[in-house]
Amino acid sequence: MVESEHFGEREESLNNLWLFIIINTTVLALLINILSLHYGNNDVAPNLFYIPVVIAAYWYPHRGPLFAGVISVAYMSLVWYFLGSDAWTLISSSVICYVMIGVSVVVSSLATHMRRNEVKYRGIFNHSEAGVGLVNLSSLSIKEVNERFVARLGYTREEVMAVPFGELWADADHKDTFFRNLKTQGSIENMETRFRSRDKGDRWVLVSAGMLPDNQFVVTLVDITDRKQAEELLLIKDHAIRSSINAIAILDLDFTITYVNQSLTKMLDYYHDNEIIGKNLGTFMTAPRTFGEIRDTLQKAGSWFGEVILLKYNRNPFYVLLWANLVRDETGTPVCVMISFIDITDRKQMEIAKRKALEQIEHNIEQFAILGDHIRNPLAVIVGLSSLAPGDITDKIILQAKEIDRIITQLDMGWIESEKVRDFIKRYYMVGAGELADGDKGMAAAPGDAGK
Numbered sequence: 001m002v003e004s005e006h007f008g009e010r011e012e013s014l015n016n017l018w019l020f021i022i023i024n025t026t027v028l029a030l031l032i033n034i035l036s037l038h039y040g041n042n043d044v045a046p047n048l049f050y051i052p053v054v055i056a057a058y059w060y061p062h063r064g065p066l067f068a069g070v071i072s073v074a075y076m077s078l079v080w081y082f083l084g085s086d087a088w089t090l091i092s093s094s095v096i097c098y099v100m101i102g103v104s105v106v107v108s109s110l111a112t113h114m115r116r117n118e119v120k121y122r123g124i125f126n127h128s129e130a131g132v133g134l135v136n137l138s139s140l141s142i143k144e145v146n147e148r149f150v151a152r153l154g155y156t157r158e159e160v161m162a163v164p165f166g167e168l169w170a171d172a173d174h175k176d177t178f179f180r181n182l183k184t185q186g187s188i189e190n191m192e193t194r195f196r197s198r199d200k201g202d203r204w205v206l207v208s209a210g211m212l213p214d215n216q217f218v219v220t221l222v223d224i225t226d227r228k229q230a231e232e233l234l235l236i237k238d239h240a241i242r243s244s245i246n247a248i249a250i251l252d253l254d255f256t257i258t259y260v261n262q263s264l265t266k267m268l269d270y271y272h273d274n275e276i277i278g279k280n281l282g283t284f285m286t287a288p289r290t291f292g293e294i295r296d297t298l299q300k301a302g303s304w305f306g307e308v309i310l311l312k313y314n315r316n317p318f319y320v321l322l323w324a325n326l327v328r329d330e331t332g333t334p335v336c337v338m339i340s341f342i343d344i345t346d347r348k349q350m351e352i353a354k355r356k357a358l359e360q361i362e363h364n365i366e367q368f369a370i371l372g373d374h375i376r377n378p379l380a381v382i383v384g385l386s387s388l389a390p391g392d393i394t395d396k397i398i399l400q401a402k403e404i405d406r407i408i409t410q411l412d413m414g415w416i417e418s419e420k421v422r423d424f425i426k427r428y429y430m431v432g433a434g435e436l437a438d439g440d441k442g443m444a445a446a447p448g449d450a451g452k
Helices: 002-038 045-059 064-083 087-127 147-153 157-161 172-185 225-242 262-267 288-301 345-386 392-429 438-450
Strands: 131-136 142-145 187-196 202-212 216-223 247-251 257-260 303-311 317-328 334-343
Touching: 002 045, 002 064, 045 064, 045 087, 064 087, 131 147, 142 157, 147 157, 147 187, 147 202, 147 216, 172 187, 172 202, 202 225, 247 262, 262 334, 288 303, 288 317, 317 345
Parallel strands: none
Antiparallel strands: 131 142, 131 216, 187 202, 202 216, 247 257, 247 334, 303 317, 317 334
16 A cells, blocks of 8 residues: 555656646747748748657557647647648648647557556556565665565665665575576576564565566565474474374374374384385274274264274284374364374283283182092091091091191181182282173283294
8 A cells, every 4th residue: 555655656746747848848849830930931840749749648648649639730720820821831731730649649559558567567566465676786775665575574665775685685695696596597486595674583585586677686575484483393393203202193084194203113013104104004903893993983072092902014913002183273174183102012911911820829729629628528438437447546547537627727728818819919900800802812812922
């Protein structure tokens, strides 16, 4: 808006100047023609009318032909008044008038076309989203700029035009490269560099330029500071994810893997992440039903957390704790899936070992109880048979039988204590509290088998 007003004020001042010139040249031409006709000369003086006619046609194209017609009528009136009705004189004067009007029409047409182009390109210049400036290559003085140019650098129009273009550059090497390429190639496109602003610090811009006549060049600036800052943040986040000790993967909405960090590559025993990228997550899982559950839960709740079994490069299974989250954009539209993995194979193998130990303890306790019953039954038979024999032998046999019964009773007390130990293990070590599902029993044994 400011540029349009500035351009309009300049146009108005020029129009006023040329109107003054047209009036004065017209009056001067009329006076000279009056003087020339007074002395009977009509050869040179009429050509003076071309000056105001051409100027009027250029600066006032819509009124130029009308002005030429008025001048022609005035001139023919002077010829008639001073030279009379001589046919040849009137014909030659009429030809001059026709030429004058024709020149006015041509110049008006060309001026109208030029004005339209000027308005069009002035609009492009003023309303471009890029900052546009006109610079003299010799002095590096800025001749003209649009509003975007000064806004990007935090100056006013007068301030930025007082600063040499070379002083706006923050990187001397980039500046030297820019001017070297501009002089040798005549243009330069999309060069990333930093410009100094008055109140915003250094700003990242894309600079393009092209040579123009009169040793001038046009330069355009596109502010990319926000983009550069976003790229830096993305690089930091990418480095954080890539170097994270946690295994992380990013998938598209079809669960095709698009990114994995080094931790996941090592966890799956692959040499390079390209061997994993492009594959579907389901190819790494042993249970299709669990994979389907993850997909359904993500669509409904947006996240899923639980234990799954994955396959390594050599197809050996191992346990992981998987946390999947649906990533959405600012409008809430899902864009991708982010998953983190924690290897819990050692913990699961420890749980399996504890469970097997408890099962063995329970088995031993049952065997102790059965063994005690099996011993007491034949001992009772021995005591009964010994009572049929007379003498001291019977007493000695019964005495030894009681000793054996006492020992078995101690074993029974130990069995009771073992029951307490088993209950303690169940309560405080959380093993043996339940059985694995039938579909998981084989998988539970598989990681242990893989390590053999």
